Amino acid sequence: MRRALGPSGSVLVACSGGADSLALAAATAFVAPRLGIRAGLVTVDHGLQDGSAARAAAVAEWGRSVGLDPVEVATVDVGGxxxxxxxxxxxxxxxxxxxxxxxxxxxxxxxxxxxDDQAETVLLALARGGGPRGLSGMPFRKGVFVRPLLDVTRADTRKACAALGLAAWDDPHNADPAYTRARVRADALPALIAALGPAVVANLARTAALVAADVDYLDAAAAEALAAVRTPAGLPVPALAALPAAIRSRVLHAWAKELGAPGSALAHRHVVALDALVTAWHGQGPTSLPDGIVVGRREGHLVRVAL
Structure with a gap:
């Protein structure tokens, strides 16, 4: 928990009222003051279910009762x-x-x-062909977000809530087969456990950690490579072609994001199309990226093309 909370400052716990976040919030309320850290709580009301506002208010009231401060209810609009x-x-x-x-x-x-969430994430990435970045799962830390329970099982958070007398809320969406993750949780992962044994969950989570370390190294190498090959005229094709494929694809992905392509919409096929301008060029025209960005090959360089 000390690693998650950091040396000082203020933290917030995102708490839905489910067993996982409720156990985390209770642990934080106990540990943070003993470390001299101010800890608060935020519960998000998505407005997608009847009674969601009342449930969020109840979670907030519980947070105040255990000494978390500040406590907020964040109401969001999911539509559109x-x-x-x-x-x-x-x-x-x-x-x-x-x-x-x-x-x-x-x-x-x-x-x-x-x-368990990490194992589900890895399975989803496998099914979707997510590549190394998808298989690396959810990071322990990304920006301000920290996940201190990635080595803790869902069963253990339920046991913690029971031991503390906390009534956890079971989100019906987590069991709704209309949602992909719910189907993985209810069917796919239990089938793997039945076939291969209970160690599957821990093994999938460990795979994520191992792949994440490799991804971090390759991303750092790609950042250095991009800085090295970049010129005022664009990205020189010979320098790109000389890079290992694993580095070149990351260089092209990072460069596309620099041009303004949103990461959420930048897909594998876009990077493949960029790579073809380097490794399989036969005079083809420019390729389109998300957000109306167009990249072409001009005088031996990859450049953004104005249409």
Whole structure:
């Protein structure tokens, strides 16, 4: 917990009232004051279920009762966002948590994702062909967000709530087969456990940690490579072609984001199309990236093309 909370400053716990985040909030309320750290709570009301406002208010009241301060209810509007309902709710939630952290000058927001969540994330990435970045799962720390329970099982958070006399809320969306993650949780992962044994969950989570270390190294190498090959005229094709494929693809991905392509929309096929301008060029025209960005090959360089 000390690693998650950091040396000083203020933290917020994102708490839905479910067993995972409730156990995390209770642990934070106990540990933070003993470390001299101010700890608060944020609960997000997505407005997607009847009674969600009352439930959020109850979570907030519980947070105040255990000494967490500040305590906020963040009400978000999920409608009209791109992607499916899961992605829309997730994006709205993270935006609300980021705003709460900034408003309360909190350097850390604690999230209650467990080892089981990590295993589900890896399975989803495998099914979707997510590549190394997808297989690396959820990071322990990304920006202000920290996940201190990635080595803790979902069963253990339930046991903790029972031991503390806390009544956890079971989100019906977590069991709704309309949601992909719910199907993985209810069917895919239990089938793997039945076939291969209970160690599957820990092994999938360990795979994420191992792959994440490799991804971090390759990303750092790609950042150095991009800085080295960049010229005022663009990215020189011979220098790109000389890079190992794993580095070149990351260089092209990072460069596309620098041009303004949103990371959420930048897909593998876009990077493949950019790579073809380097390794399989036969005079083809420019390729299109998200957000109306067009890249072509001009005088031996990859450049952004104005149409």
């Amino acid at each position: 966002r791109p992607g499916g309902p899961e992605a829309a709710a997730r994006d709205a939630r993270y935006e609300a948590l980021s705003s709460a952290a900034e408003r309360n000058t909190a350097g850390t927001v604690l999230l209650g994702h467990t080892r």
